[in-house]
Amino acid sequence: MAKELAFVPLLCRNLGSSISSIIRPQSDFLRDEKNTRRSRRAKPVTAMEINSMRTPGRYSVGRNLLLIVHKGRTRSWIARLTGPTKKLHDISLGKHPEVSLADARDEVGTLRKQIREGRDPIAAKRKALPTNCTFREAALARHNERACDFRNKKHVSQRINTLRDYAFGKIGDTRIDELKIPDVVYVIKPIWRDKRETAERVLQRIVAISVWAVLIGYR
Template sequence: MKGGTSNGLYLVVDPSGTRRWIVRVTVKGQRNRQGKSNRTDFGLGGADIITLTVARERALEYRRLAKQRLNPKYHRDKEVPCFEEVARQVHIKRLPTWKNPKHGQQWINTLADYAFPKIGRLPVSEIDQPEVLQVLSPIWTEKHETARRVAQRVKAVLDVARSRGFREGENPVTVVMDARVLPSTYVRRNVSS
């Protein structure tokens, strides 16, 4: 289902209820194979993260490029998405792979509870070891299993961000885990003979 605002900006609601912004632009002077104007849709981000004002600003930039005979696909500035935006995209992509919808909900809920409040609004390119420690340290000893899952999920999101060209270098979660800077959670049990 689509709901249009103005100037080619649409709010698309998927069957799952996920809402996202797209902009439809026609690149001036370019034609497709059928000889018609080259009209293309570009995703602007999820509506739960991207406000209408931001979506309008992005749509205006895409239309400005198209009017200059530049295809926004190749000429837009690469805007780095925030952690929460990439995490929600990863969640949606992985939904069909979980055996049970409950697992998918748990996946995003742990990030919403522990990661989003600390790093959710940060661009994925700015997340490094200190930010990972900020997420994991408060829960590492008290809720170790949850912290381990949060670490795996943050790592997965940052791996996807890197594969899309939004990050460079090693994943900070890997660095933190390999450096063993978090306290040991090994519990020594007293065994009586």
């Protein structure tokens, strides 16, 4: 029994570190901001400079706008703003180049105006989300969102197929905001001894979906 449940500490560490990396004090966010790739400059960043930012990381574009370069070389925009509650939030603005530099700046300006007027764009975004989202729906949504980040189509299909094979049948209909550690144990325990590598991948993907759900506002 001890060997069968050996993955539980790993699960707790993964969930703990992943969730805490999303829900953390404002001072941590400010420390991250200091480490963001940036330099003080008199002139605004240009679209040509944005196109040259290809090394994975976070780049401050100025006035609360960040460009995120992912490992797959895809890029996306993040607005980092302090809302009416005085908490710092990262708000996704979409992918580049679908969302241009000018459009991203306009969107940040709109969000800043809403906050100055006392409105909370984070709360409004969460209200617009579908209710009762299941684990299966969250997994498929995240998969579709990240599919273009991977060049190897086989790896893309493997990521969702492992969840279809081992997780959807057991927790697919569970609401993502109600997913608990015992639910994950129910998925991982039967395959932990005989399919260790697969079990670890399934575990990592469940954790990743849970963290994504926190960012989106489902949890």
